[in-house]
Amino acid sequence: MDKNIWKQLYTLINEWIQLGAWKFIRSNDFVGLEINGATYYCTIMGQLGDCIGFSIYEGEQGYRDLNSISLEYEEDRVIQYMMFDQTCLTFYMGDREEVPSSQRQMMKTLGFKYRGKGNWPYFLSFQSRFYPYEINDYQAKIMIQVLEQLIPLMKAYINKEVVVDFDQDEMLYTHDGIYEARALPPVKDKFPTLTITDKGNLETIPQSFRQFIIELAYLKGGIVEAGYDRPISGLVLLAMELESQEIVYMNLLKVEEEQSKACLNMFQELLEDYGKPTEIMIRNPRVFCALSSICEVCGTKIYMTALPMIDNILNEMEYYMSK
Incomplete structure (x- = not known):
């Protein structure tokens, strides 16, 4: 783990925590960011006071994953399936025991201190077919790039410098330093329908x-x-x-x-x-x-x-x- 990368990540995440952006936006109100030619979609969680964090999804496939996880399912097993079948980077606020040991050690090395139940930041990578796992330096860089754009965007939204009607299928969006409301992309099915054209036997x-x-x-x-x-x-x-x-x-x-x-x-x-x-x-x-x-x-x-x-x-x- 590169100490310089993680110092930058913890510095930004502390700023995010101080901002408390999740108090002003719902988890199904999406945020889009164009960064270095790539599009990232974010969901910001925690308005109800539980499961504070955000998830980052990249590109068209990421947008499909985001929409699939945002739907309501009655069965816990279906919710679990959708959770494990997505690919994203996620930040959570949780208890000390939930933080991967390598991240706890990095906090100690860098001198970042957190106290109390539910006040410990940690980062996970979700990848379809794999179990949620700690992020690596490359993924930490992506989170840094997103936070560098997401924090000022959310400050502008909180200060009402940009108005978005989430209930009319708009999302909060930034590109080239511009903050605006933009229509959500059309939702494409995540799961392919296998059409039988040859009846065979x-x-x-x-x-x-x-x-x-x-x-x-x-x-x-x-x-x-x-x-x-x-x-x-x-x-x-x-x-x-x-x-x-x-x-x-x-x-x-x-x-x-x-x-x-x-x-x-x-x-x-x-x-x-x-x-x-x-x-x-x-x-x-x-x-x-x-x-x-x-x-x-x-x-x-x-x-x-x-x-x-x-x-x-x-x-x-x-x-x-x-x-």
Whole structure:
């Protein structure tokens, strides 16, 4: 860790904390910044007094991640999936125990002192398929660049030097030293819809009266594997036959496996082994986008619903992984 980089980061974050910008803006009021040819989108959290911080998303894919995480989901497991399936840099205010040990040591080395519950700054990197991890010097530089633009932008907004109607799909934006309101970019779907154009042998597969529950979920806890510079997140794809409550398919996906295609391949295996089901029940939006087309071809009804029986299985998996 480069002491000069981190000194600059902590100096700026202290200024951000003193500003208290989260008191003046909601987490679903987006901020955009053009910096060195790149566009960053920010969400500023903490207006309700909890989870104080901000997240930085880069480019078009980052904007898709930001929108996906900003939607409201009824199921905790879907919220967890969206959280682990995003790529962003995040600053939080938390307790001392939440701060990565390397960052605590850097604070001590640089002479920055924090006291009290919820008053310790720390920084995490989220990357799809990987477990949240401490940021490196390169990522710290990005946070510095963003804060150098974000702090004066928020000061201008707080002082009413720029007016934004967030409720009319505007965002607070800065480019080339200009602060303005700008229309939000159109929201593009994060998850690809896999359209079945070649029915192949689907028409010859017999109809069955089976019902399946299909889940794609991230598991809590990182997994250390050789070849990666950070822990990966366990991502499990499973299918349960509803009547028997039997798990008929389970796969812990590799980092390189494309999720939507893995869902489609799994469903095709179910078709070969059990025939066309009358219906499947899911809750993950990615699974819906992956399977809606082939379900239509097969005459299989697909439902979005709560899956409490799957939660019990996932909880057990997490318990044994933690041992």
